[in-house]
Amino acid sequence: MSHPIFADLEMEQLRPDTFDSKLEQHANELVGVFFWGHDCPNCEVAKKMIHQDSSDVKSLGLKWFHVNTYEDFDLATRFGLHGIPTFIFFYQGKRLGKISPFPGMTPFMTALRELRAKYPG
Template sequence: MADTTVPEFFERFPMTRVVNADLDADLAVDDNRITILFLWGRDCPNCDIAKRQILLTSERFVWPEVRWLHDNVYDDPTMGTRFGLHGIPAFFLFHRGKKLGRITAWPGTQPFIDAVNKQIGLTGASA
């Protein structure tokens, strides 16, 4: 089902949609970039806050060392179970298929960017 609260989000900030059944194959892509998996839900107020803040300064959320995936866990509840979600939004960071960490709840623009930049520095990720 489509996102109706921030309907233009995925057109304005392109991310690849993924479902639980395909996630392992998507994470196995070894291009040395960090993968951010954005788990969200339709009509989730906190998810909408994150989406709106990302759109405000979308250029700050684009790194050559990062690729984005997303999944609506309301439509794909197995993904929520897989990651033991207790709330959304949740962002999981991976490098070469290995989970680096998670960002749960929206921490705000700068803390999010700082966390991603730290992981880029630690992994030496590049396109």
């Protein structure tokens, strides 16, 4: 069952065969990729908190995608994830950084605002 956060932020699921092409299609946008997994308690906390403040997150204008690391473990390996949830950010094909573990909404929004200020797109 899909979580409302995916609809809130219009998050398309990326798979190994679509990951690079989708990032390339959105190279001129600030992109956030949410790496998560089913039955991950910390992922559920992040989803719930972001869903509650989804209008604030959406107002920053990032392009969002998600990856279920349990379905696509090779993407988790590719990015050297040591835990989920993890958020990795990209701009013009370059990896900018990550947020992991989910720090709560205030630090999460602060980091997103700082990214947006650096990459106003």
